Amino acid sequence: MSNAAPAGRAVFSGVEASGSVPIEYRFSHAKNGNRHLLVVFANLGAPGEWGWANGVLDKTRANILWIRDQFDGQNSYYLCKGMDFSLERSVIELISRVMNALSLTPDDCTMFGSSKGGTAALYFGLKYGFRNVVASVPQFRVGTYVKESMPGAARLMMGEVTDEKVHILDSVLPNVVGSGTYRDANIYLISSPQDEQYTRHVEPFLGLFQGYTNFNFVYNDSPLIASHGKVTLRNLPTIMGLLNLLVDGITPRIGVVSNGQEQPECDTSAIDSYLSSTSQMRGDRFPAPVVSTPVPHQEVPGNAVRFVGSAPGAVRISLWENGKYLGSSQVLPDGSWSWAPDRTWAEGKHVIRLFAVDANKFHSARTEAVFTVQAQSSPSAGPHAASGGQLPVQQTAGPSAPAPxxxxxxxxxxxxxxxxxxxxxxxxxxxxxxxxxxxxxxxxxxxxxxxxxxxxxxxxxxxxxxxxxxxxxxxxxxxxxxxxxxxxxxxxxxxxxxxxxxxxx
Known part of the structure; x- marks a missing residue:
């Protein structure tokens, strides 16, 4: 499925389900056929758990792969569920498939993220041999951080939270950095002493980068930085400049560099085939949801709009109007669902588009629910004020359910x-x-x-x-x-x- 980004950059959404854990992704083709892939990991509090997906990367010249960090409703640092690191393997499988479909190598890729996304960028970049890593304010002690600050993520990642599991997760990133397997990687680490996490999650681990041939530490000691979340924003011009330099094949170091590797007429059939085969919309896998209420073109009062239907094989229904998200409803085990928004609808015709989502996060085809909200009758109108002198239908409300x-x-x-x-x-x-x-x-x-x-x-x-x-x-x-x-x-x-x-x- 393709969505037009605000600046006109087409974005495709899909699910890589070949591994043991389905991984949701978004992808945008490079402008002018640039031969580079930017992999973006989500930061803390990222809307919808998509990092840097608000248009800030629209002018980046690379192909962009966004990877969503939401599994069973929680964050995972892209590592594990219940200490099972199959999740990590599914993530690297997605990156590898996209990279191969673009006929690129790890030398043509940049791993990028901030906060927990910065942790993931360092981890995947250095463990799997990617050439460039840009990481802003990462956390090195992952186990300690999720235990103290993200209890939902801690339960997802560890199952039962124990000191032993915390220690294991605390060691995953330091072990990868300390191994020095890919010492020629171009690493750009950004942090600040004003970041409340700096003294525990960054500073003690800087010595691990000794021996890396192009390790760069951007140390922003600015009194205008008030918190962890402000460090990246304060360094945004530096980050965007770095990304575009790396995309062009320029690494800020002394030596011979090359850039301008565009291929505007390059064959995109392989990546197009991959996007199609992993598209999040899978109308052939399970049917579109059925809406039984309201019936097509039904007239309903504005304060009594309620949707009822069925969606066998789905776990959730998502509802939209005019491109705006309205809400979602869980699907019960028997396939039934209902959604009653607590609002008064505007008079006139409404066209609601909805789709079902299965347990693997795939989407069904769309269904439309078309109905009309009645005009409110005048308080002075008599019982025969309705058209043709007919009595209006009286709406009888049932007894209220007990308050929760x-x-x-x-x-x-x-x-x-x-x-x-x-x-x-x-x-x-x-x-x-x-x-x-x-x-x-x-x-x-x-x-x-x-x-x-x-x-x-x-x-x-x-x-x-x-x-x-x-x-x-x-x-x-x-x-x-x-x-x-x-x-x-x-x-x-x-x-x-x-x-x-x-x-x-």
Whole structure:
């Protein structure tokens, strides 16, 4: 599937599923046939877990491969699930397949990322022999960092979190750097003493780079840098300059360099074939979702819009209108799904496009739901004011479901970030829906014992948050809202509203 980037750069999305772990990716062809591949790993708090995918790389002249860091709703540093490093092998398989489809070698590639993406860039670049690495503010002690600051990622990566597993993950990057297998790699490491992670996660490991023929350390000692997340932004011009120099074959060192290796008329059939074979849209694998409510061209009140349907073989439904993400719904084991947005819809015709997503993150073909929101009747209109003198249909609401109970977090609790989870009970409900400041966050199914639990899957900003939730019963009736206010602490995340971006977009 191709999406036009804001600056007109076409972006293809796909899933590499040949390995044991399906890996989601995005790819953009180089301008003018440039013979280079830039691999981008996601940073902490990246919207949708796609790093540097907001258009900042549009002017980079290379082919670009973005790799998503989201597995079971958590980050992984592209390394492991339950200490099984098959995930890492699946990631390098994706990179290798794209590189080979472009007829490139590791000497024609640059690994790039910041924060946890910087860790991944160093790890994959030096372990697998890629020529160039640009890493901004990485964490070397991966196990310690996820244990202290990313509990969701720690559980995903380690399963049961133990000191032994923390030690193993703390050693993976130092061991790769210290081995010195590829000492002629061009390495550009960026950090700052103003970065709160510098003294624990960077400075103690700088000595490991002794003996590398072209190791460069950009040390930005600026009082204008206030935190970990600001180091990369402060060095953005340097980073973009470095990337384009490396793409052109120029490494900032004394010696003979070459550039201008474009091939505007080069054969792209191999990479086009790969993109097609791994496309995220797989309408042939499972059917498009069926929408039973609303029926086509039905007229419905603006405050009573509800979608019901079926999607056998899927785990989630994603809904869009005019290119804007509306929300998603989990698919129950029997294939049924429902979604009732807590909003009043504007009058007139609406065309909703939706697709199903299976457990391997592939997308079905699109389905359209077309309906019309009725004009609100005038308060002074009599019972025969409807067209033709007919009586209007009376909408009878069913009884409300009981309001849900939120047991975790407690009101006023300080919750370790960056990923937040909620738990509670909802008697007689089938699912619970969550929102913050009127913006939908997600939903969670209710178990037979009336319990529910929900984990966001994205990084929350530090500070106070008020999450509201309501229960929905089998008849689609919504309960009164329940709210809890808590504070997120120890979250190193950007304020980007990642929770409102659909996976894969």
């Amino acid at each position: 109970v939120i047991s975790v977090p407690a009101p006023g609790q300080q919750v370790p970030g960056p990923v937040i989870g909620l738990m509670g009970y909802a008697q007689g409900a089938v699912h619970v829906e969550f929102a913050e400041e009127g913006m939908p966050l997600g939903m969670a199914p209710v178990a037979p014992d009336s319990s529910w639990s929900w984990e966001s899957g994205w990084s929350w900003t530090e500070g106070p948050h008020t999450v509201e939730c309501h229960a929905v019963d089998m008849g689609g009736n919504k309960s009164q809202r329940t709210a809890v206010t808590f504070s997120v602490v120890n979250a190193y995340a950007s304020p980007a509203p990642a929770q409102h971006l659909a996976p894969g977009y």
